[in-house]
Amino acid sequence: MLAVAVAVAAIKRPAPAKNNALQALTSAALVLPGLVSSPVKALENNNVDFQYSHYQEGERDLININSGLAPIEVDTIHLRTNLSLADRIKFAFNYVQDTWSGATPVTTAPIVTGGNSPILVNTPDGITTVGASPIITGNIALNQDLLPLSQFSSGQAAIPNTQTVLVLSTASPETRNQVDIKLGYEWDEAALDMTGGVSVERDYTSGFGGLIGRWDLNQKLTSLNAGVNYTYSKTSAILDHDATPYITKTAYTDQIEIRGGSEIFHGNRQDWASSVGISQILNKNAVLDATLSYINSSGYLGNPYKVVTAIFVDPKQIESGQEVLSGNVQALMEQRPDKRNQVAIGGKYVQYIEPLDAAVHLSYQFSHDDWGINAHIFEADWAQPLGLGWTITPRIRYYSQNAANFYQPYLTVEQAYSQQAVDDQGREIWVDASNPDNGVEYVRDENFNLLDAQGNLVDESELNVRSKTIPFDASQLPDNFSSDHRLSGFGALSGGLSIAKQFSRGIGLQASFEYYSHAGGLKLGGGGEGAYADFNYYVASAALTVDLSAAANSISHNTHHHHHDSDHQQHMHYAPAGLRFAHMMPQADSWMIGYQFMYGSRGGGMRHGKNSASDLQVVQNGCSDALPCRFTPSDMNMTMSMINIMYAPTDWLNLMLMPQFVSMSMNLRELEGRPPPRLDVHEHTGVGGHETGGVGDTLFGALVDVWDQPGHKVHAGLMFSAPTGAMDLEFRRIARTDGGLVHFGMQLGSGTWDFLPSLTYNGMYADWSWGAQLSGTIRMQEENSTGYRLGNIFQATTWGSYNITPWLSASLRGVYTWQDSIHGDYNGFNAEAGPMDYPDNYGGSFLDVGFGLTARVVKGDLVGNSVSFEWLQPAGDDFKGYQLARDGALSVTWNFSF
Amino acid sequence: MNITNPLKLLLSTIILLSSVACSSVAPWERGNLAKPHMAIDPYPMQSNLRGHVYGSREAAGAISAGGGGGCGCY
Numbered sequence: 001m002l003a004v005a006v007a008v009a010a011i012k013r014p015a016p017a018k019n020n021a022l023q024a025l026t027s028a029a030l031v032l033p034g035l036v037s038s039p040v041k042a043l044e045n046n047n048v049d050f051q052y053s054h055y056q057e058g059e060r061d062l063i064n065i066n067s068g069l070a071p072i073e074v075d076t077i078h079l080r081t082n083l084s085l086a087d088r089i090k091f092a093f094n095y096v097q098d099t100w101s102g103a104t105p106v107t108t109a110p111i112v113t114g115g116n117s118p119i120l121v122n123t124p125d126g127i128t129t130v131g132a133s134p135i136i137t138g139n140i141a142l143n144q145d146l147l148p149l150s151q152f153s154s155g156q157a158a159i160p161n162t163q164t165v166l167v168l169s170t171a172s173p174e175t176r177n178q179v180d181i182k183l184g185y186e187w188d189e190a191a192l193d194m195t196g197g198v199s200v201e202r203d204y205t206s207g208f209g210g211l212i213g214r215w216d217l218n219q220k221l222t223s224l225n226a227g228v229n230y231t232y233s234k235t236s237a238i239l240d241h242d243a244t245p246y247i248t249k250t251a252y253t254d255q256i257e258i259r260g261g262s263e264i265f266h267g268n269r270q271d272w273a274s275s276v277g278i279s280q281i282l283n284k285n286a287v288l289d290a291t292l293s294y295i296n297s298s299g300y301l302g303n304p305y306k307v308v309t310a311i312f313v314d315p316k317q318i319e320s321g322q323e324v325l326s327g328n329v330q331a332l333m334e335q336r337p338d339k340r341n342q343v344a345i346g347g348k349y350v351q352y353i354e355p356l357d358a359a360v361h362l363s364y365q366f367s368h369d370d371w372g373i374n375a376h377i378f379e380a381d382w383a384q385p386l387g388l389g390w391t392i393t394p395r396i397r398y399y400s401q402n403a404a405n406f407y408q409p410y411l412t413v414e415q416a417y418s419q420q421a422v423d424d425q426g427r428e429i430w431v432d433a434s435n436p437d438n439g440v441e442y443v444r445d446e447n448f449n450l451l452d453a454q455g456n457l458v459d460e461s462e463l464n465v466r467s468k469t470i471p472f473d474a475s476q477l478p479d480n481f482s483s484d485h486r487l488s489g490f491g492a493l494s495g496g497l498s499i500a501k502q503f504s505r506g507i508g509l510q511a512s513f514e515y516y517s518h519a520g521g522l523k524l525g526g527g528g529e530g531a532y533a534d535f536n537y538y539v540a541s542a543a544l545t546v547d548l549s550a551a552a553n554s555i556s557h558n559t560h561h562h563h564h565d566s567d568h569q570q571h572m573h574y575a576p577a578g579l580r581f582a583h584m585m586p587q588a589d590s591w592m593i594g595y596q597f598m599y600g601s602r603g604g605g606m607r608h609g610k611n612s613a614s615d616l617q618v619v620q621n622g623c624s625d626a627l628p629c630r631f632t633p634s635d636m637n638m639t640m641s642m643i644n645i646m647y648a649p650t651d652w653l654n655l656m657l658m659p660q661f662v663s664m665s666m667n668l669r670e671l672e673g674r675p676p677p678r679l680d681v682h683e684h685t686g687v688g689g690h691e692t693g694g695v696g697d698t699l700f701g702a703l704v705d706v707w708d709q710p711g712h713k714v715h716a717g718l719m720f721s722a723p724t725g726a727m728d729l730e731f732r733r734i735a736r737t738d739g740g741l742v743h744f745g746m747q748l749g750s751g752t753w754d755f756l757p758s759l760t761y762n763g764m765y766a767d768w769s770w771g772a773q774l775s776g777t778i779r780m781q782e783e784n785s786t787g788y789r790l791g792n793i794f795q796a797t798t799w800g801s802y803n804i805t806p807w808l809s810a811s812l813r814g815v816y817t818w819q820d821s822i823h824g825d826y827n828g829f830n831a832e833a834g835p836m837d838y839p840d841n842y843g844g845s846f847l848d849v850g851f852g853l854t855a856r857v858v859k860g861d862l863v864g865n866s867v868s869f870e871w872l873q874p875a876g877d878d879f880k881g882y883q884l885a886r887d888g889a890l891s892v893t894w895n896f897s898f
Numbered sequence: 899m900n901i902t903n904p905l906k907l908l909l910s911t912i913i914l915l916s917s918v919a920c921s922s923v924a925p926w927e928r929g930n931l932a933k934p935h936m937a938i939d940p941y942p943m944q945s946n947l948r949g950h951v952y953g954s955r956e957a958a959g960a961i962s963a964g965g966g967g968g969c970g971c972y
Contacts (some may be wrong), residue, residue: 051943055951074948077941221923278936284927287939344958348938352930359935367958375958383935391935401957487957498941512944518955539951543943 042480045090045549046861048894050595050643051078051510052661052695053541059103061537062116063165070170072102072537075694077641077661079595083548084861092182094197095597097639099663099693101173101732105166106243108409108483109309110148112140113329115165134167136307136331137246141324146313146412149324158324164409164532166485167309169243172739175663175691176201177639180208180874189216195229197730201663202689206233210273231271237304239263247307248332250474255300267300281503285352290345294361297340307331308483309410311419312472328417337406359383372405373487376524390500393539395514396495402525404487406480409529409866415476421468428880433466441468488529491522497537505591505898506550510543524601544643546593551898552863553676575771576811576852577868578891581656581717582773584703585648585897592897594644600889603635606835607879615672622835622882630677631834631883634669636745638662644895652705662725663693664746668834692742696725697749699756717758717775725749728786731831740829741786743836744822751784767803772796787827791820791843799850807858813850815872819843821880843880848872848888867895 013534055074076098083091096108114135141149141158149158176833180197196209200518209228239247239256244263246679247758257264277291311327318325346365353360361381368374383393421429427443430450442450442465444459450465496514500622503509515538520528559640576583578598585592606613606622613622615632622627641661675705701719708714725748732740741747777793799813822839835841852870857863873888923931930936939945952958 049943053947064932076947080943123952219922219925281923281928281931284923286929287931287936287938350936350938352936354930357933359933359940361938365958367946369957371957373957375956377958383940385935393935399952399956399958404957486955499942500941510941510944512941514948515953516955537951537955539947541944541947627969833901 045082045084047080047082047131047546048543048548048593048595048896049078049080049543050295051080051541051543052076052077052659053539055100055539056537058536060103060105060166060168061532062150062168063111063163063532063642065116067103067116067168069103070101070169072100072104074098074100075661079641088186090182090184090186092184094178094180096178096765097108097175097641097661097663097693098548099173099175099255099359099691101171101695102382103170105485105533106134106169107136107307107309107331108485109136109167109329110140110161110311111163111165112150112161112411113138115167122227134169135245136167136243136309136329138329140327140329141310142311142313142327142412143327144318144323146311146325146327148311148327164530166533169240172690172693172732173692173729174202175665175693176664176824179805184683189220190214202691203237203603204233204235206231209230216875221281224277226274226276228272228274228542231273233269233271233299235267235269235300235304237265239265239304241755242417246331248310248330248464250332250471251335252304252654254335265304267302267304268302269297269299272296283353288347289350290347293342293344294443295340295342295344296661298338298344301338301340302334302336302482303484303796304333306334306482306484308408308481309336309411310477313412313414314416315414315421317417318414327412330417332411332477332481334484335406335477335480336482337371337480340369340371342367344368357385368790371487373401373403375399375401375719389508391500391502392433393498393500395498396493398491398493398522400491400522401489402523402527403489403529404482406478406482407484407487407489408478409483409488411477411481412788413472415472415478418469421470422437429468430465431468431810433464435621436466436468473693480666485529485533486793488533489523489623490520490528490533491524492516492518493522506547507591507593508545508547510541510545512539512541513544514539544593544645545897548865548896549861551896552861556883575762576801576813576850576891577854577870577893578852578869578872578889579773579799579813581703581719581756582653582760582762582771583774583895584705584713584715584760585646586651586705586708586713588648588651590897592646592895594643594646594893594895596640596891596893598638598640598889600638600640600886601635601887602633602637603887604885606632606882607877607885608882610876610878612885613882615674617676618835618882619671619673622841623832623838627832628670629834629882631668632671632675632882633834633836634667636664636666636884638664654703656699656701656703656719660696660698660725661694662696662748663691664748665689665691666746667742671834690731690742690746692746692748694726694731697754698724701756706759713762715760715762717756717760719756719758721750721754721756721777723749723751723753723784725751727751727784738836741826744788744826744839744842745836750779750790751786752779752781752789754779768800769802769809770798770800772798783824788824788839791821792820793817799852800850801854807856809854809856811850811851811852811870813870815848815850816845818845835882836884838881840885841879843867844877844879844883846878847876847885849875864896864898866895868895 053076057071059071076096079095081093085091115839117135146164147160150161177197178197178199180195182193183197184191184193184719191214193212198207208229208231210227212225212227214223216224247828252265255266259264273293273295275291275293279289281287310330310332312330313325313327344365344367346363348361348363351360363379365377369636379397381393381395383391385391423443427445430442430444432438432440442452444450450460452458489833494514494516496512498510500508500510515597517536519534520530607619608617619629620634643659645657646654699719699721704716706714706716727747727749729742731742755778758773760771760773762771763769775795779789779792783787783789795815795817797813797815799811801809801811803809821843825839830837849874850870852868854866854868856866870891874886874888877886934940
């Protein structure tokens with residue numbers, strides 16, 4: 001029995017029913033009558049919230065092996081703001097970034113096909129399993145009822161084995177970014193919102209837009225809403241070149257483009273979503289909300305990385321009456337219908353429990369679609385305030401769905417997968433092996449002679465011929481099939497807890513945890529999928545919420561702080577957006593909360609020292625003599641989101657906490673003049689690029705006032721960096737070969753405890769302000785747990801800023817940065833494919849010029865807020881080793897002091 | 899596809915609600931309803947997150963949450 005092991009890429013599944021429209025539509029449903037002028041709504045009017053969450057799946061049960069494959073995990077950050085731009089004009093903005101990686105099912109197979117083949121490695125402790133690779137094709141034995149038979153050595157009777165197993169494949173990290181906005185206008189008893197946004201992934205992009213209206217009536221006891229949303233999504237997926245030779249793609253040949261040796265699947269889909277809803281105040285302690293929604297989806301609704309295991313059994317075997325049949329196991333790309341209509345109806349009832357000051361939320365939803373799926377969702381929350389601003393909310397949820405009518409764990413097809421073509425006289429047809437479709441056919445007679453179309457004998461030694469095969473008849477397959485267990489019948493039980501703490505001045509913290517258990521046995525009424533597809537996950541989240549209106553009120557009401565608008569302006573950030581630790585709050589008991597987004601881009605060719613480097617130079621000098629460079633980065637992007645929480649316990653000391661979240665992406669290209677690939681080494685080609693992302697290092701420490709004169713201030717920064725960011729991320733295995741550690745520059749943290757001292761001078765006179773800062777990053781450990789440490793950094797910068805108007809200032813800045821190269825090297829396997837994998841190709845000295853703008857809100861509800869932009873343009877680079885040129889960096893900073 | 903049943907359900911809900919709505923609640927009696935934990939969705943970011951995860955793990959039509967236009971791939 002031959003089983004071919006391949007590695008298959010990540011699962012991408014356009015979620016069957018997920019649509020941003022509905023989020024928007026629902027938020028319309030959330031606008032409760034009667035609450036429009038209540039504190040609840042005020043809370044939503046001006047707020048900035050930031051949430052981090054982690055999704056972690058449990059290991060899947062692969063029945064016969066313990067794979068050691070890392071399960072799926074996802075890190076997500078979400079920045080959310082709601083602002084009143086004017087009395088009746090509302091604006092909302094959301095930014096979501098998620099990065100996921102791990103092992104996910106590609107198909108379901110009878111376990112006798114092998115399923116997942118363990119990857120064994122010799123270690124000092126003996127042989128251990130370091131992973132598993134999926135087996136999606138091969139041959140199995142079946143009995144006359146077409147049930148798979150367990151394989152035994154000859155002489156033993158084979159017994160039917162109907163056990164199925166998920167076949168998993170691991171994905172390297174992938175990142176998604178989404179931005180959406182909402183612009184709304186409110187009348188006294190109505191509102192209209194326009195929404196729109198984009199979501200971008202390497203292989204899936206969508207754009208969406210919609211309209212939502214609300215109409216209050218009956219003294220705002222009743223509120224009706226309706227909305228419509230359109231989403232257009234495009235799949236452009238590079239099929240894994242390890243897996244694609246083993247996958248049958250007949251149904252999609254015209255959607256697959258072959259470019260540069262890769263097969264790229266193209267598909268697009270459209271989703272129209274509409275909803276109508278009603279919110280009703282029942283009495284002074286109860287509210288009911290009901291929504292009906294309809295979604296129409298069309299286009300490619302499948303997942304290009306999902307295959308269905310199909311066992312082809314030649315009917316001649318069945319006819320012959322033989323006892324044991326041979327099945328040819330193949331993997332077909334899944335075929336979902338290209339249309340889907342879904343209707344969902346849901347209701348939520350909220351009841352206030354007076355004696356306990358608690359609220360009970362009960363909801364039920366039913367949905368039905370023309371794929372044959374009916375789903376029920378029951379949910380119950382108990383929100384219990386505990387005093388001192390604490391609220392605790394336990395929650396329970398039960399979900400059940402039946403299977404789509406085209407769902408099958410695997411297919412059994414009574415056809416030969418391929419068979420010898422014969423002519424009308426029963427003679428075998430042969431064709432030119434190098435060009436089988438040229439129309440020239442030969443036949444073999446009973447003496448195995450090769451004859452051409454005219455019946456003349458052909459000299460076979462001058463030709464390269466092979467027998468012509470006829471593939472299976474695709475029209476005899478079911479129209480649609482999928483073995484995605486998310487379309488199977490199952491139930492899910494989940495429960496969790498939310499904890500919220502509301503502080504004074506509008507600041508809040510929220511945390512939540514939920515554990516979820518998916519099981520075929522939990523399906524309502526029974527008859528769900530087998531236990532082989534059961535799995536569990538948990539999601540944990542933590543959020544910081546800032547109610548700007550409440551915080552601003554605390555400024556004006558808190559005479560203790562002597563905050564006045566004129567005073568407040570002096571608090572404002574004059575420092576450029578890209579600069580850290582440059583601003584100190586001079587008043588005791590003041591707070592500042594900030595968010596910094598940074599985007600950095602590199603590209604435009606390789607550099608060495610101050611000069612550009614040719615491909616040949618990189619090949620010869622960028623790596624090692626033993627292993628010259630084969631690949632080089634063609635571009636690289638980095639984003640960072642940083643939360644800045646700052647508190648002044650006294651007027652000379654500020655404490656700071658700055659968690660960071662980062663993401664990186666890099667594309668590689670093959671170097672010209674590289675040494676030829678070695679056949680025995682599987683190359684890490686980087687086709688399709690790489691992505692990493694998640695939690696970065698966390699900064700904390702203090703700013704200390706050193707010298708303070710009218711118009712001149714000097715402060716010292718004593719900051720530390722805790723190694724919370726990963727520096728052991730790896731690429732997935734390809735063709736059973738370890739992908740190795742990702743390039744140094746794509747790890748998320750330094751892996752070492754770092755000390756970041758700084759000294760900052762700020763001066764101001766009239767509409768001018770200026771400053772200078774010396775800062776450094778000193779790694780306090782020799783090496784991190786993967787064997788290296790990043791280079792130390794020294795930076796000197798000076799800037800000037802001018803207030804063009806009271807609310808807008810412009811800044812100009814010069815920056816000099818020196819960074820040492822990386823010390824040490826990975827102590828684990830790294831592919832060493834190009835200069836980005838060598839420690840000497842990091843660091844250098846760099847000059848940048850920064851152009852910045854800062855806008856401040858000096859009065860009104862949003863006083864205390866400022867938004868700054870700065871573009872840093874490289875003005876002089878001297879790279880250590882061979883590195884990708886720098887394009888520049890954009891910083892956007894929002895700060896709020898109160 | 900048969901959508902008449904849910905439509906009927908919604909219509910009957912509205913009719914039911916309209917009759918209930920007769921018990922008027924004056925604005926100054928809506929203090930309890932205005933409490934943060936009485937909001938239909940007290941934690942929108944958490945619901946959004948959960949909705950996104952459910953949406954990528956379940957086949958139900960999303961009515962109560964959404965995570966955006968992504969593929970919901972995990």
